[in-house]
Amino acid sequence: MGPKDSTDTSIPLSFVAELDELTEASTSIPPTPTKSGLVMAKIILSAAMFASDTIFTPRGFKSGFIAPYMIESSTAISVIDPQLKQEVRRLFDQGAYEFFQDGMSSPFSQSLLSMLALHGQDALRAIADYLFTGKAKPDVVSETLRQIADHGDRSNLAQRWHILERTLKDNSPRVRDGAILGFAALDDPGAQGLLLEARTRENIHELRVLIDQVVAQLGRTR
Amino acid sequence: MPLLLRTVKQNRWFKAEAKPFLANGDVPADCLGDMSTSENLLSVWELEENRSNLERVVRAVVIGRNNIENMGYIIFDSSVLAGVGIEILNNPGGSADSGANVWHRDLRLSGNKMVALVKAILESGEEAGQILKLHMKELVQQGIDQGELPQHLKKKL
Numbered sequence: 618m619g620p621k622d623s624t625d626t627s628i629p630l631s632f633v634a635e636l637d638e639l640t641e642a643s644t645s646i647p648p649t650p651t652k653s654g655l656v657m658a659k660i661i662l663s664a665a666m667f668a669s670d671t672i673f674t675p676r677g678f679k680s681g682f683i684a685p686y687m688i689e690s691s692t693a694i695s696v697i698d699p700q701l702k703q704e705v706r707r708l709f710d711q712g713a714y715e716f717f718q719d720g721m722s723s724p725f726s727q728s729l730l731s732m733l734a735l736h737g738q739d740a741l742r743a744i745a746d747y748l749f750t751g752k753a754k755p756d757v758v759s760e761t762l763r764q765i766a767d768h769g770d771r772s773n774l775a776q777r778w779h780i781l782e783r784t785l786k787d788n789s790p791r792v793r794d795g796a797i798l799g800f801a802a803l804d805d806p807g808a809q810g811l812l813l814e815a816r817t818r819e820n821i822h823e824l825r826v827l828i829d830q831v832v833a834q835l836g837r838t839r
Numbered sequence: 840m841p842l843l844l845r846t847v848k849q850n851r852w853f854k855a856e857a858k859p860f861l862a863n864g865d866v867p868a869d870c871l872g873d874m875s876t877s878e879n880l881l882s883v884w885e886l887e888e889n890r891s892n893l894e895r896v897v898r899a900v901v902i903g904r905n906n907i908e909n910m911g912y913i914i915f916d917s918s919v920l921a922g923v924g925i926e927i928l929n930n931p932g933g934s935a936d937s938g939a940n941v942w943h944r945d946l947r948l949s950g951n952k953m954v955a956l957v958k959a960i961l962e963s964g965e966e967a968g969q970i971l972k973l974h975m976k977e978l979v980q981q982g983i984d985q986g987e988l989p990q991h992l993k994k995k996l
Contacts (some may be wrong), residue, residue: 716872719848719911720904759850794850798909801971821853823966830971 668814701736701743708732709747712757725757726764733768741765741773745780757793758784766799778803782811790821797824809835840918842886843944844893846900847873849911852967866957874953880928880945881953886914887942895987896942897970898978899934902988907970907979907995915964920946922953938987 712725730741744765748758762784765777781803784796793815800808809832816828841897860867880969903937920927925946926979932943948956970978976996982988 717848718873718904719846720901720906720908722905790853790856791850798971801909801973804973821855823849823853823968826966827849827969830969834971834973 646700648680693811697743697746698739701739702746703746704732705740705743707753709757709761712760713754715757717760723760729761729764730768733765733797738773738776741769741776745776748780749783754808755787755789755791758787758789762792762795762799763802766802774803778805778808785811785815786818790824793821793824793826794818797827797831801834804835806835806838840886840916842890842914843883843917844886844896844912844914845873845881845883846897846910846912846919846957849967849969852911852913852961854961854966857961861958861961866954866961868959870961871953874948874957876953878946879948880930881948882932883944883946883958884932884939885917885942885944892939892942894978895936895939895969895982898975898982899932899936899939899989901975902935902979902982902992902995907972907976909969910975911967911969913960913964913967915960919956919959919963923952925956927954935989935992936982936987 640677645646708725708728711728712723715723715725717723717725729744732744736743744761746763747753753761762781766781769777777799781796781799784792785800787793787796797812800812812828812832812835816825816832819825847870851867851873857867857870860893865878884892884899886893886896897910897912901907917927925948928945928947930943930945932940934940934943979988979996983990983992
């Protein structure tokens with residue numbers, strides 16, 4: 618038996634668009650809504666609600682952060698540089714041949730972090746875009762989730778959070794493991810509800826125990 | 840019989856994932872990757888009866904890695920070793936925690952014995968566990984403060 622909604626990785630709207638919304642939402646003042654913008658907002662908000670029954674937020678972000686004024690900005694979705702997309706694909710292909718071990722740096726994780734340092738938000742969007750194609754190997758996705766959770770700042774917290782939230786519902790237990798550990802690395806008490814919800818649909822006992830550990834950790838975080 | 844601990848990547852040892860392999864008398868190949876040997880010896884750690892040294896032996900492994908990270912482990916009863924003809928050697932560990940090294944053991948393996956050991960662990964061992972990174976960092980800091988670990992490990996925190 619798989620987790621609830623086993624097809625969840627096929628996202629009903631452009632994931633890059635969602636990340637763009639979150640980027641702008643966390644960095645800019647909301648523009649005045651226009652009529653066409655509001656129509657778009659309704660469509661995207663519905664899709665977002667379809668994709669997730671409950672919206673949890675990082676600490677410090679207002680509840681229900683996929684708000685219409687944030688979605689308004691989706692009319693100006695930026696395009697990922699094709700060269701960067703290709704670089705990401707190449708990186709993930711190489712990562713597929715690696716054997717990851719806890720606590721050990723790997724050529725993949727080093728290249729991933731270099732790419733994030735060099736290209737910032739663009740790299741994060743390109744990585745997210747590739748993660749959700751379903752082409753990436755679960756072990757590589759899992760490693761990526763831990764790395765992007767661990768490395769970043771407040772400016773891209775919402776995007777990293779969103780990626781973890783999506784992957785928490787992935788078909789692969791290894792990917793879900795990476796998402797759970799990613800939330801542990803973020804160490805944001807705002808994730809408790811999200812993790813408890815994930816626990817109810819988790820069919821791997823070890824992962825339920827892991828969620829309990831992370832929730833307990835977040836409960837101690839102030 | 841004492842319990843033995845081996846550090847592994849937890850997500851390669853999910854019991855539910857191993858079931859179909861075990862049903863066919865086989866083991867998941869990924870688990871074998873966590874059983875790397877040197878001179879046919881596999882490094883494991885013996886646990887005290889009350890498991891009071893569990894976190895310390897896992898910490899002893901982590902401090903030898905590049906980064907202080909979360910670390911997975913499996914625990915199994917040493918009684919399974921006799922069943923598959925594996926010899927246990929009282930070789931002290933070489934970690935930076937000299938106090939923990941006394942709990943180190945080596946298992947003498949061959950290819951067939953390694954597969955048999957993985958099978959025995961998946962069948963009768965405990966579920967794989969994990970110590971989270973944040974707690975691991977606390978443990979390392981604590982070890983430095985209490986003089987169990989060398990000061991130079993501070994730079995890894």
